[in-house]
Amino acid sequence: MAQAVAPLVLLAAGGTGGHLFPAESLAVALNKRGVAVDLATDVRAAHFEFPARNVHLIPSATLRGRDPVALARTTLMLARGALKAWSVIGRIRPAVVVGFGGYPTVPPLIAASWRGVPTVLHEQNGVMGRANRLLASRVTAIATGFRVLAKVDDAVRAKMTFTGNPVRPLVIEASKVPYDAPHGDGTLRLLVFGGSQGARVMSDVVPPAIEKLDASLRARLHVVQQARPEDIDAVSAHYEKLGVAHTCAAFFSDLPVRMAAAHLVISRSGASTVAELSAIGRPGILVPLPHSLDQDQLANAGVLQEAGGAVRIVQAEFTPERLAREIVALAAEPARLAAMAACAKSAGTVDAAERLADLVMKTAGI
Incomplete structure (x- = not known):
């Protein structure tokens, strides 16, 4: 037969x-x-x-x-x-x-x-x-x-x-890790990335924003940041000067694992990023790519913001001062971070x- x-x-x-x-x-x-x-x-x-x-x-x-x-x-x-x-x-x-x-x-x-x-x-x-x-x-x-x-x-x-x-199998595995909100004066883990090719704006804005934080909050931070190869040395040097624990690389093959370990994610809002962020269930500060004709990233970030899982900041307003304010506010309210994580996960599939x-x-x- x-x-x-x-x-x-x-x-x-x-x-x-x-x-x-x-x-x-x-x-x-x-x-x-x-x-x-x-x-x-x-x-x-x-x-x-x-x-x-x-x-x-x-x-x-x-x-x-x-x-x-x-x-x-x-x-x-x-x-x-x-x-x-x-x-x-x-x-x-x-x-x-x-x-x-x-x-x-x-x-x-x-x-x-x-x-x-x-x-x-x-x-x-x-x-x-x-x-x-x-x-x-x-x-x-x-x-x-x-x-x-x-x-x-x-x-x-x-x-x-x-x-x-x-989403990838790595994301599905990472989605099984429950969100562990930061406690008191414990470590606050930030994950920063700008999509598969990186984003210069993250290198330009995030380190100066962290410099504006009180020394006591900076001491709690561990920053994992994806940066373009030409920006890595400058980003690392900035964190070294501030005494901030950090890991910088041009690419993280285990990004979903790092996302699951983060207390707060700062990123672009491409479809894959939003899908992974919501599947894993982590609070985000999302900065849509500003020059897209279709403004798809603006819409993607808006969906997660409306669900209560993210703060959307258009790039024109994504300044060190604004980002520092957001980090301070979120760090002061672990319960809000946990609620955002739950809302993000509720929007995931x-x-x-x-x-x-x-x-x-x-x-x-x-």
Whole structure:
């Protein structure tokens, strides 16, 4: 008797962690269910270790500005990608194609719609990005990372199912660690980071803010800070001068573990960061990236702020003086920190990968 062939799902995700991490989590969930997975991505993810049967590199480009020449080049590149994806989908015959946002997902999902293959679009942010808005009317179903998605019409809303943002196994393990609020004059652990590439503003603002604290509060601090390689020496020297215990690095491979150990997190508010912060349940001071056309990080931070789990500070107001005031206020109220941690966790979803896998299999009919 011939062995049954496992159904195949093609995942489409751009070459950044914000798109690849949730796709990776879904791949793991599908593999556990006996579903094979291929990945369609761009050249940035060529060396990313991904649990896929095959990786297909699809040409892509991002629309930037309104320069006619640049627009023509981008359109041509997306068209090339769609033709390549058309060929790949015809050859591998997936049961469904799942996109995780960004322009690298446009060619595979467009090609899938041309071929009549069911499609699922996952929107990780609190507001739908430009690439996903372009695709929304074409796809079969839309999964959302947040319960409320701003600025969508009724036709798109009818396709939406809340799944949450899939998080990595490290995050799921870290979510099992209960929040231990700081006690009296004990250590106050701060975790500071700015996303996968770091953020200069964190290096510019956080050390001067800590310098403004009373010496008694500075003595309690242990700061773990991610910084760009070119900023690490200056950040470390600043903390050394202040006598503040600290650990600085350009990248922390165990960031979820460090998040679980923190009393307070100061960070950007990308979709993956907010998903991990809420899944683990830690209070945050969130500083959205200010220059995004879609203002997705502003919306993401707003969701966690409305839930009571974070303080949102727009970058124009993220000064050493403002940050110092927030740290002083929170350090003086351990019960408030504990309440924020609980509120953050109430907004989290640790089983998002399984929820998304359910929707994908339902859409595919497998």
